[in-house]
Structures are given as C-alpha cells and as structure tokens.
Amino acid sequence: IKHRDYQVNITRLPQFEEVIRRYWPSLDADRLTPAYAGIRPKLFMEGEPYRDFLIQGEKEHGIKGMINLLGIESPGLTAALAIAEDIANLG
Incomplete structure (x- = not known):
C-alpha cells in the first residue's frame, strides 16, 4: 500500500x-x-502472491486424520463455513 x-x-x-x-x-x-x-498482510512465496488459506490433509503430509489450517487468521472467521466444507470434503 x-x-x-x-x-x-x-x-x-x-x-x-x-x-x-x-x-x-x-x-x-x-x-x-x-x-x-x-x-491485512498478504502471503508471498518466492516473491509471488500466495493464496489466503493453506489447507493440508493426508494427501499433502501423509498423516491420517490430521488437517493443517494455515494462514486463516482474520479472514478465516468470515470464511469459516466455506473452510468447514473444504475440510469435510477432505475425508
């Protein structure tokens, strides 16, 4: 800004x-x-803009039943229902 x-x-x-x-x-x-x-700060990886949320399931980290939710601070509250749907679909 x-x-x-x-x-x-x-x-x-x-x-x-x-x-x-x-x-x-x-x-x-x-x-x-x-x-x-x-x-709200935006995430950058390797100098490029990165998505707001990072949701990782077993496919990404190999641990059954574990779900990582990263970058879900402030905007996560307003997107909580959509995030919950994504998590439910991981199973």
Whole structure:
C-alpha cells in the first residue's frame, strides 16, 4: 500500500448490507455501524502472491486424520463455513 488509511468507507454500506442479507434476510440495517478498518498482510512465496488459506490433509503430509489450517487468521472467521466444507470434503 502507498498510503495507510484506516477510515471506514461509509459509502460501501449498501453493498455490505446486500451481501449480509443473502444469509440474514431479516437483518435490521439500523444495527450496522462502521467500527474499524485494518490492513491485512498478504502471503508471498518466492516473491509471488500466495493464496489466503493453506489447507493440508493426508494427501499433502501423509498423516491420517490430521488437517493443517494455515494462514486463516482474520479472514478465516468470515470464511469459516466455506473452510468447514473444504475440510469435510477432505475425508
């Protein structure tokens, strides 16, 4: 990033609300308030951008029943259901 800006862009509220309504149709939009913004570092390997999450099962490490979940800090909470589906499909 060229300039650090931790301000929340309030003009994005309508898009935010629209996405939330996909899984929470009865959302009371008056309860949505901007709280904070941050900068999330991106993973790089050998100088190239790397995916956000690394999920390794037996195929990758050879240990039956063990699943490694790497790089799942902040964005992992919002992607938890999709990550759970991926893990369930490893078995």
